[in-house]
Amino acid sequence: MFTPVSFATSSFTEKMAAAVRSAGASLPASYYGSIDGNNPVIQKFEQEVESFVGYMKKCSAPGYKKAQNEACSRGSNILFDLWNKFEPRLPKNYYYAKMLEMGDFLVQVKKYHLALWQCYGRYLQRFGSRAIEEITDVNTFKEVYFPDGLETDTASFTFQALQGRSICSYQVVVDADPKLQNTESVDRCGQILAFLRLIIQVVLPREPLCWLVYNGTVHIYSISRHLMSLGHSAKVLEYLLWASISMESSIPLLGTSYLTWRTTLYSAVCQCYYDCKASYHAETFARRGLVKISELSQLESMSSAPQSAATEAAFRQATVKMATMIFKRVVFESRRKPKGLLRPKQRSNLKDVQNLSWPRTATERLLVDMFEGSSAQFLAILEALSDSNRRILQSGLSAADNEVEILDVYAELFFAGQEIIAGGGGSSHHSPHGSAEHQVLGGLVQERPLISYATLGSDGIPLSTVVKFVKLAYSYEHWETFDALVDITLDHLRKQNIPQYKGDEQALELLLAMEPFSSNRKHRRQASHMDDDSDMDGGLPLTQGSIRSLASSDEIVYLAEVLYSYTLTPFNSKQVDKDMVVDAVSFLWTRCRNVFQKVQTGSVDSKFLLKIDNPEKWVHVLSIIHEMLNWCGVGVADPSLTAEVALRLALLLETATVTDWSAHRKAAVREKAASQATKQKDLPQDDNEERIILVTSQTHKTDSLGVVEDTSKVSVSPGRPDTEAFTQSRASLYTTSVLHQHTPPAAAHSPGRAGQGHPGGVTCQDCHGPAGRTVYC
Numbered sequence: 001m002f003t004p005v006s007f008a009t010s011s012f013t014e015k016m017a018a019a020v021r022s023a024g025a026s027l028p029a030s031y032y033g034s035i036d037g038n039n040p041v042i043q044k045f046e047q048e049v050e051s052f053v054g055y056m057k058k059c060s061a062p063g064y065k066k067a068q069n070e071a072c073s074r075g076s077n078i079l080f081d082l083w084n085k086f087e088p089r090l091p092k093n094y095y096y097a098k099m100l101e102m103g104d105f106l107v108q109v110k111k112y113h114l115a116l117w118q119c120y121g122r123y124l125q126r127f128g129s130r131a132i133e134e135i136t137d138v139n140t141f142k143e144v145y146f147p148d149g150l151e152t153d154t155a156s157f158t159f160q161a162l163q164g165r166s167i168c169s170y171q172v173v174v175d176a177d178p179k180l181q182n183t184e185s186v187d188r189c190g191q192i193l194a195f196l197r198l199i200i201q202v203v204l205p206r207e208p209l210c211w212l213v214y215n216g217t218v219h220i221y222s223i224s225r226h227l228m229s230l231g232h233s234a235k236v237l238e239y240l241l242w243a244s245i246s247m248e249s250s251i252p253l254l255g256t257s258y259l260t261w262r263t264t265l266y267s268a269v270c271q272c273y274y275d276c277k278a279s280y281h282a283e284t285f286a287r288r289g290l291v292k293i294s295e296l297s298q299l300e301s302m303s304s305a306p307q308s309a310a311t312e313a314a315f316r317q318a319t320v321k322m323a324t325m326i327f328k329r330v331v332f333e334s335r336r337k338p339k340g341l342l343r344p345k346q347r348s349n350l351k352d353v354q355n356l357s358w359p360r361t362a363t364e365r366l367l368v369d370m371f372e373g374s375s376a377q378f379l380a381i382l383e384a385l386s387d388s389n390r391r392i393l394q395s396g397l398s399a400a401d402n403e404v405e406i407l408d409v410y411a412e413l414f415f416a417g418q419e420i421i422a423g424g425g426g427s428s429h430h431s432p433h434g435s436a437e438h439q440v441l442g443g444l445v446q447e448r449p450l451i452s453y454a455t456l457g458s459d460g461i462p463l464s465t466v467v468k469f470v471k472l473a474y475s476y477e478h479w480e481t482f483d484a485l486v487d488i489t490l491d492h493l494r495k496q497n498i499p500q501y502k503g504d505e506q507a508l509e510l511l512l513a514m515e516p517f518s519s520n521r522k523h524r525r526q527a528s529h530m531d532d533d534s535d536m537d538g539g540l541p542l543t544q545g546s547i548r549s550l551a552s553s554d555e556i557v558y559l560a561e562v563l564y565s566y567t568l569t570p571f572n573s574k575q576v577d578k579d580m581v582v583d584a585v586s587f588l589w590t591r592c593r594n595v596f597q598k599v600q601t602g603s604v605d606s607k608f609l610l611k612i613d614n615p616e617k618w619v620h621v622l623s624i625i626h627e628m629l630n631w632c633g634v635g636v637a638d639p640s641l642t643a644e645v646a647l648r649l650a651l652l653l654e655t656a657t658v659t660d661w662s663a664h665r666k667a668a669v670r671e672k673a674a675s676q677a678t679k680q681k682d683l684p685q686d687d688n689e690e691r692i693i694l695v696t697s698q699t700h701k702t703d704s705l706g707v708v709e710d711t712s713k714v715s716v717s718p719g720r721p722d723t724e725a726f727t728q729s730r731a732s733l734y735t736t737s738v739l740h741q742h743t744p745p746a747a748a749h750s751p752g753r754a755g756q757g758h759p760g761g762v763t764c765q766d767c768h769g770p771a772g773r774t775v776y777c
Contacts, residue, residue: 041089042090045086048086056075056105056106059075060110075114096123096154097157099123100164103115106118107168113172120161120168123157124161130144138202141202145158146158156212159199163212163219169188170189173188186232193224193239196216196220197239204250213253217243217246217265218261221265224240224272236272237269247262256315259314263321266289266321266322267322270289270325271325286322293319313456320376323371323376324376327383327384332384334362335362358424360415361416363413364416364425367381373459374425374426374443375461378421378450379454381469382417382465382469386472391579391583392474393474393475393580396477397477414481415481418484422439443461445460446462447463463489464501466485467493467504471507474486477520479520482515490508502571503571503576504575506566506576509562510563510581510584513555513559517587556621557620560624563584563585563588588625592625593648619652619656625645626645626649
């Protein structure tokens with residue numbers, strides 16, 4: 001009797017323990033006392049959160065490969081179960097804080113969809129499902145999200161969730177449309193910016209929430225810079241202006257610790273004005289920013305506390321940035337002639353002042369007056385030459401021919417920049433001497449951001465900015481500056497052999513490959529090719545078409561090979577100027593398409609490849625174009641172009657295959673016909689025996705050497721009464737020599753005259769003449 005009782009008691013104990021565990025699993029954290037690290041519910045929650053965070057970090061690590069049986073929604077399912085399990089057991093404010101903290105972490109690891117739906121969106125579900133485009137004023141905003149006022153405990157959580165949802169919504173739009181080519185994507189970004197501005201407008205009067213104002217300006221700036229890079233500066237100008245004024249309106253954000261960020265916003269506003277061709281407003285806003293910086297500097301000087309080195313650097317950097325924006329307009333406007341003033345237009349000759357000491361021109365004197373050190377001066381030159389509306393490879397003159405003063409300013413800017421690169425300018429008033437490389441690149445210093453050198457007022461420029469200057473020289477077609485710098489800079493980059501400079505090295509090689517195709521350089525290079533070819537051919541003149549083919553044949557292949565080298569070199573996404581690559585590929589595709597369109601009459605034309613000079617070269621170039629379009633991801637931005645290139649390449653490869661098979665078949669037929677003709681010669685034949693000649697077709701084609709070849713298909717057979725054997729034993733010959741050999745000149749067929757005009761009294765079948773051999777004409 002004892003054993004059954006023992007089993008029953010053990011079973012009852014296990015059931016009670018399970019019931020206790022089940023009850024404990026649903027008990028709230030407040031049941032165990034204070035909400036701290038010793039609370040078992042808090043400990044369990046933190047363990048599961050830490051486990052989930054570790055899993056998401058592992059998933060976000062580069063090179064991570066998901067297991068074969070692992071579900072794509074594993075992270076979402078884990079987080080969904082985590083919130084459902086602990087939401088009723090945790091205090092409300094603690095639960096909300098952890099949820100938003102998890103959302104911020106997911107944004108850092110770029111899991112925007114998960115943060116949007118499982119964190120920020122989950123928190124905002126209790127306010128309804130109103131879309132952000134439906135909330136356009138402050139009253140509606142407060143009614144929806146703050147029905148109990150702004151003084152509640154969860155107000156800061158709500159603002160944080162709203163900002164988080166906004167930035168995640170923007171990232172979702174960018175993931176679907178990186179270049180924002182769809183109008184809906186641009187409109188969606190505008191709605192997100194308007195909503196962020198509305199959040200700042202509501203938060204701004206509350207100083208304890210100034211950190212939300214700062215975060216809102218950061219979000220507005222990041223979205224606006226992306227839109228500016230895509231040519232939408234006019235749409236984001238008002239939001240950047242609002243962010244700048246908001247930083248000035250919040251008293252806690254007026255300190256020197258936020259001066260650098262305020263200056264960044266000022267510079268972005270000025271850049272927007274310049275992009276919109278409103279240079280006057282850009283200069284005005286830059287001068288206004290300079291006044292605000294000066295006022296803050298005066299307040300700091302009145303303070304009894306000593307000024308730190310970081311504060312001094314912040315003021316110097318802010319002053320340099322605003323002065324650069326002012327210089328960008330002043331350097332041109334100060335040289336424009338007043339309306340109504342007539343004076344002769346004469347270009348200045350910079351070679352006359354080349355050997356003078358710095359400053360030599362009006363532009364250099366303005367640089368000396370406004371900036372200290374060659375680093376700041378070179379930064380101002382780069383900013384004055386930069387234009388977001390220009391693309392590097394789409395080169396052209398800087399101004400119209402009748403704007404002589406503006407052309408002079410651009411020439412002086414490149415002249416001054418070349419002098420600074422050589423080590424002049426700044427505090428040194430003489431040009432360096434030494435080796436050829438040192439004379440050209442004597443001003444190079446260690447690689448650091450140029451603004452850091454400009455802030456210190458020091459001399460010298462990093463190598464990456466020299467590459468940017470060379471690109472600008474190519475874009476503005478200042479060939480003297482480009483020729484003086486590009487080769488030496490490229491050699492210096494190769495000697496460095498640093499992965500950081502691989503993108504710059506490839507960019508300069510691409511510029512050299514594109515240089516022969518520039519309109520102002522093409523004529524000069526064609527002339528040089530003409531001289532070389534004339535000397536080689538004994539002074540015989542060449543036509544313009546032959547010169548162009550000789551000059552551009554290898555250059556096109558070289559350009560294609562330089563582009564293909566991008567796919568062979570590992571690059572960081574920030575090192576490659578993809579705009580240059582895309583423009584070069586587009587240019588190369590235009591050249592190929594023009595060649596193919598001249599000879600191809602349609603998709604059924606299988607012999608068009610034989611009409612192209614050197615068809616293997618164009619097939620090779622087109623294959624590289626197809627490879628580069630896939631490498632650049634152009635299919636996302638322009639799928640029609642990618643499809644056209646792919647179809648053209650497929651048609652070319654198919655035509656090349658058919659052409660090669662047809663050539664082998666024709667060669668075999670020729671060999672067979674030649675052997676049969678040899679056998680017929682060896683056979684004894686009667687002099688009166690005629691030959692039956694069949695002309696099946698007559699066409700003309702052009703071989704790969706450009707020689708017109710007659711392709712009359714002629715069948716030769718000894719005269720026999722068996723017509724079926726005659727038709728079955730055809731020997732096709734791609735020449736008319738057999739026909740001319742066996743047909744006398746006087747034996748031409750005249751239609752309508754029976755029994756006349758045929759050799760040996762033979763008549764046409766169509767003429768119904770006397771019986772005899774049959775000849776098919």
